[in-house]
Amino acid sequence: MKIGIFDSGIGGLTVLKAIRERYDKVDIVYLGDTARVPYGTKSAETVIRYSIECSNFLIDKGIDLLVVACNTASSYALNTLKNDLSIPVVGVIEPGVKKAVRLSKGDKIGVIGTTATIKSGAYQKLLDLYGKKSISKACPLFVPLAEEGITEGEIAYKIVAYYLEDIKREGVDALILGCTHYPLLKNTISKFMGPVPIIDSADAVAEEIEEIIENRGEGTLDLYFTDISPNLQNMASRILGENIYVNHINVPCSL
């Protein structure tokens, strides 16, 4: 079975890692749209267009399942992709919400994500459907922090505290990390929030696809990025915990 995963950049490798740890035999093709990252500050129309282009690239690779690892793309483009494609399409929002509902003892759930994800209301609406109250916050500095590898220590802690102090004061029964990059800051977020379940949508999506996945194949991994910056290979290897080879690809602007 071949799974296609796309994200706006390297953050989706957290989702890839969670999937690979669980299903070691599947073949994976990953596309990180590093030339156009961030998606989290862009309009819905642009995020949808980029998502269609990334998906078409992966469809051409012969995938059987598409995982939209990017929360921003999942917020805006999931329905379009589900309608347009003939293979199963899974986003990260529903798995994260379901896991939060399962693990929280009360009914107030915090959600953090990019400005676009929070503005879309995708998490908030779904939590509402599950009868949960939500308190949400965009944390735009978390993405560059993670990309710079500043995930622990004083600076990371202060920035985490700056964004999360309202949520902590309000008190939540679980906190959803609604952005691919945030699992990289999980330790620091956890340190600041104390004993609150922190829901990593990367793990949640890996669990969610259990029913549709067949763990068979060669276990191959093909990584494509639309831009290869000097730091990319290092960052990607660091996130995946293994030395990897990355390919450069130009995703066409209109397909």
Ligand code: DGL
């Ligand atoms: N991948 C994006 C997300 O999960 C974060 C980075 C970006 O803004 O593109 O929302």
